[in-house]
Amino acid sequence: MADTARRPDHRYGNRPTMKDVAARAGVGLKTVSRVVNGEPGVTAETERRVQAAIEVLGFRRNDSARVLRKGRTATVGLVLEDLADPFYGPLSRAVEEVARAHGALLVNGSSAEDPDREQELALALCARRVDGLIVIPSGDDHRYLEPEIRAGVATVFVDRPAGLIEADAVLSDSFGGSLEGVAHLIAHGHRRIGFIGDRPRIHTSAERLRGYRAAMEDAGLPVRDAWVALGPTDPGRVRAAVRGMLTGPEPVTAFFAGNNRVTVTVVRVLAGHPRPVALVGFDDIELADLLGITVIAQDAAALGRTAAERLFRRLEGGGGAPERVVLGTTLLVRGSGELPPPGA
Amino acid sequence: MADTARRPDHRYGNRPTMKDVAARAGVGLKTVSRVVNGEPGVTAETERRVQAAIEVLGFRRNDSARVLRKGRTATVGLVLEDLADPFYGPLSRAVEEVARAHGALLVNGSSAEDPDREQELALALCARRVDGLIVIPSGDDHRYLEPEIRAGVATVFVDRPAGLIEADAVLSDSFGGSLEGVAHLIAHGHRRIGFIGDRPRIHTSAERLRGYRAAMEDAGLPVRDAWVALGPTDPGRVRAAVRGMLTGPEPVTAFFAGNNRVTVTVVRVLAGHPRPVALVGFDDIELADLLGITVIAQDAAALGRTAAERLFRRLEGGGGAPERVVLGTTLLVRGSGELPPPGA
DNA sequence: GTGAAAGCGCTAACAG
């Protein structure tokens, strides 16, 4: 009993420390540290004794203390919109795999598309001294990150660029993808096409709208105000927008949906509609192939992987000036985008 | 310039510390601490000076140091199978929301259904001194967590119970759900029903198989070996299993799919099959309503929320003996499960 | 090959 002198203060529910292990094994503190970290310079016999003490005591190194000395946490943070959105799961997982390959852990947090919450989260991660930060921004002013970046937190933005600061960004080609999707509808005979997108504040949303407008203009087609609806992607709003565009004085014959959340609702509304209406959606969706939904697919995993690789390159000292990487999109032809307009 | 004495050692990329802020503001260290933590006992004027110094220096409290003293990290860990699986995204998000309500951050990691990786992850989280741990186990021996639990890490298992240790668990009623789903197929006239599930080692998989067997037995129906296929849920394996069951000497007329991954592949194979085959799947899937896929739905978010609430109750000192909570499932009738067998 | 001493940045305890 007397050989394991316990500290009086049990903050971690009375966890053994290296000091305890050292006492138990009858060695110095530093020797325990060497064994725990696999450093050389310890006899096999000494090591065995230390290992035994570790086992008996159930010792686990306290990484908080370690971090305090080393200055590196081997942790990276990912701030995204909503982990429950099927677009972000694979993205996060891809980041995690890269982090794991570099011996790092990933902490992610959902901003719920709220700029304040994004900031709160990002700064909480910085307070925990993550080595790097990957951000899918909700807000459009990221100057709050300047002190952090200056202090050495590697930072990469994904899916949307940073606002008011210079930083790496890995994006999908929203403009080009949207342009291609809308042009595809036009090529199939449509002249009145509705665009239903996310809030205009969101960069991808604005870019996709721009692609839509460019495609229409390229074809010499007008765009009526009634054909464009931007806003929150909740089903109610989207449903109302779809119905409105189908019933106005100049009803649309096709839709371009600005993201996966929009697409699922549009599909549901159109499923209950008497006549077929064409649709191309931005983002692929599980089972969309079976439903014959034509989409502009982006590779969420590639987005995450690319950003994470960039982050670790920076952490390893490389990188240079902030860069913007744009990944291409793919038109997946499945039927809904090839429906002709009525009477064609 | 002389008022901001910089440390020679720039481990955090030369981050200012409370000491720097104190020097700059011309106050004591503890006063800065008080301001940063919103503690009382500071004049408005002093507070202003400190805030200004914080602003100028870009100071951000180092939570690693704080943790070292306080013994609490305000962080909980979640070990799950794969964040890219649409079942886990909402679960994780639900845990995150509860954590947030308690002022805590969530760290999640994917085990990739590998017991070693699960252990590695869980212990890495413990080394970082998470206050609590939520685990969706891959392995079936969790004795490695005993020292951690004894040391005060609140631990709750979700979706599957712990192996070889006593611990809280929040589960869905896999047995009951499966029983109901298979009984539903039987009620619609099927007598030869195939079961395609995950690896038998996984608790939910075994339970769902048990439910299948019970339903068949209740109806006095035999179960042929050829009608049961357990294993990895990759599309290749599932596809082969489905085809095999459709072409044997006693071909099945209906399938029960053991989880969402299996269901999507079965649906794809059946979509290319000449005659209609009935299907009920465990887990709901996005757009399954439009495809008319009958499922046994479980509420992933409720699972996560319940587990997280349990965790925080424990962290607040409550809880009592380890408990097992079982959440019910819901049969969603959509068409595929109501198809009659051929010739009926 | 091993260990003692110092200190990472913060908070608790106590003194002024």
Added chain:
DNA sequence: CTGTTAGCGCTTTCAC
């Protein structure tokens, strides 16, 4: 109301 001292558990440095 404010500041000083000690020390959280670890790694670094340097002496043995």
